[in-house]
Amino acid sequence: MDTAEFRRRGKEMVDYVADYLENVEQRPVYPDVEPGYLRSLIPAEAPLEPETYDDIMTDVERVIMPGITHWHSPYFYAYFAAASSYPAMLADMLSAAIGCIGFSWAASPACTELETVMLDWLGKMLNLPEDFIAGTEGQGGGVIQ
Structure with a gap:
């Protein structure tokens, strides 16, 4: 990934995250999956070639999101409140970049x-x-x- 693609994909990711948080209440709070659900949805071996970014994001929705408990949902009442915010996410991004x-x-x-x-x-x-x-x-x- 070069700098130009990073800029483009970064903007897309901000849109994805904003859309996710804006519409999280439309997702089921708790996943309707059984233990081991993920193994059959991903390859048994690590890929030898990289996947495209678009394919990865498709897999996030198709494979990962069905198994996520959505802590940011207004209908999530267990454990403790999720403490993420837009400023915190931007700060995490900066912190990850500085490393x-x-x-x-x-x-x-x-x-x-x-x-x-x-x-x-x-x-x-x-x-x-x-x-x-x-x-x-x-x-x-x-x-x-």
Whole structure:
């Protein structure tokens, strides 16, 4: 996939996702499938040649979506509410593009420091003692180096 196709397919995917979320209530909340339903619908061996993007998206609707529990449906009342939003999806896309692994400050200063600042925000919202806040004097907070 080159840059031009990525741009085109990305726009198509945004449309697919927006249409899915806009119309999710029209899908059955819980899938009407039995355990093992998927195996007979996909090849027994990994393909030797790539499939087209259009074929993959057709398979998403034909093979994958029938086995999905639609957590975003307004009729889904189990477990806990799905917490995805359009801004979160855009942020996930950016995060995937950057592909940062923030296991230490040296691996990614911005990633590590943003995590620390945001955890401080959360700690303050939860009224945790100052010892839990990285941006203050004390024994807590921070990241493992």
